[in-house]
Amino acid sequence: MIETTPGTVTDYNPATGAAVAELNLSDLASLPERMAQARAAQRQWAAKSFKERARHLRLMRDYIVDRAEDLARTVSESNGKTRVDALATEVLPCALACNWYGKHAGRILSPKSRAAGHLLFANKRTTVEHLPLGVVGIISPWNYPLSIPFGEVAMALMAGNAVLLKVAAATPAVGRAIERIVAAGELPEGLFQHVVGSGSKVATAFFENGIDKLFFTGSVPAGKTLMAQAAQTLTPVSLELGGNDPMIVLADADLERATNGAAWAGYQNAGQSCGGVERIYVEEPVHDDFVALLARKTRALRHGPTTDDINVDVGSLTTDGQLRTVQQHLEDALAKGARIEAQSQAVGDVERGFFFPATLLTGVNDTMLTVCEETFGPIIAVEKVANAEQAIEKANRSNLALTSSIWTTDTKKGRALAARLETGVTTINDHLYTHGLSEAPWGGWKESGIGRTHGPEGLLEMTNAKVINWDLLATQRNLWWYPFDQATYRGLLNALRFAFPKGPLQWLGASLKLTPFLLRKMFTKWHTD
Incomplete structure (x- = not known):
């Protein structure tokens, strides 16, 4: 990407030097407005079922399949790789991603019941829900300018999020191609937005405008800089930073x-x-x-x-x-x-x-x-x-x-x-x-990054885990609630020995002492007179 005239950039083919496309730089001063639009669209999108979201991804998949050769040519001209390479490692994985996340996101992200950890909590019921983060930012590299960001876009959308995407400065024409793929999905207006500009400036604008999570693929130094920025607002990040x-x-x-x-x-x-x-x-x-x-x-x-x-x-x-x-x-x-x-x-x-x-x-x-x-x-x-x-x-x-x-x-x-x-x-x-296996988590150890994309783990990275817990049977109080007195203290000791007895006699003795106390604690009023 080379800025040719104020406010525009030109994408040049690194293999030939020929101009591929000219794009307008995004006005980062408008990002608060764009963020507000994304949040409004996200609330509408999150209300849709997984089945409804998958329908939109199938439209994108069909677009990718129908225009596979055009997409491969765009990637080749923008990145410099061969068209065979682009078709095999960029276009095909995008179609596979639409298919896999569309089919499996509902199973992976639907609420799950969590069994009580012990009989002491038999009256408690727990579910774990995976709720959308809100608006996620994606900053992607130039080496796989289509398949890396688009896979994350697909995961984010199936998890119920809005997306702000910044593709690499060297390959902005591929960002325009992603715009067209996503447009074929007929999403709510503003749910997906492509931001064109300097990576560091866009990242700063994302953080300043409250992005809910940032997914970054790039160099180790750049990843460390972003992580330091994210620490100022405790914004979660997922970083994939390379390998040897x-x-x-x-x-x-x-x-x-x-x-x-x-x-x-x-x-x-x-x-x-x-x-x-x-x-x-x-x-x-x-x-x-x-x-x-x-x-x-x-x-x-x-x-x-x-x-x-x-x-x-x-x-x-x-x-x-x-x-x-x-x-x-x-x-x-x-x-x-x-x-x-x-x-x-x-x-x-x-x-x-x-x-x-x-x-x-x-x-x-x-x-x-x-x-x-x-x-x-x-x-x-x-x-x-x-x-x-x-x-x-x-x-x-x-x-x-x-x-x-x-x-x-x-x-x-x-x-x-x-x-x-x-x-x-x-x-x-x-x-x-x-990396082309949608079902397999992708990410590294050490300075290769933190977090995972792809697979169930990647989908979970696109959500906030929320525990919802309730009582099966309504009671007045829990065992450990006020008032504190000698009976409560003894009751807790008996609960501990009931849970972890040294033998059957200790278990029986603890049970006989715990049961009447537990019934009194749970089903009688707290008299404060």
């Missing part, structure tokens, strides 16, 4: 599948996937074979702009700043002894775009930026390890802990090792795709 994801290849792995998976999860979206492969630890017996096979596949890949024949594998990076970061990480690795084993081949005019070849590195170590930091580009760093223990130790060193993977033909062993990896998601013989 390890892949562990065991000696018994299927190397054909492992190298296929590594190439896709490491180079897909030009490596701009917080859940993609960045570090690969390979057990020594298969290291050389793994590298040789992955090198052949890396050389076979083609990077360049997407053309009408769509015969390209890796698109461009999205921003010139990200390109500089990837270049810096490669230069640092080579200066410290790493070797380039293979790179993809350029096709088409790559001079005008932010292209970087898919690059396979070996001879890496923990001092290199591409190993110890998030590169967020099409570089895969492979390191030989003696065994799985060493691989897990190295994998867990990172302060980022979003996803990881284990590659083995022994699923039982893979699951046992997966449980020891300090990441929010671990897959076995696959990587990266789980």
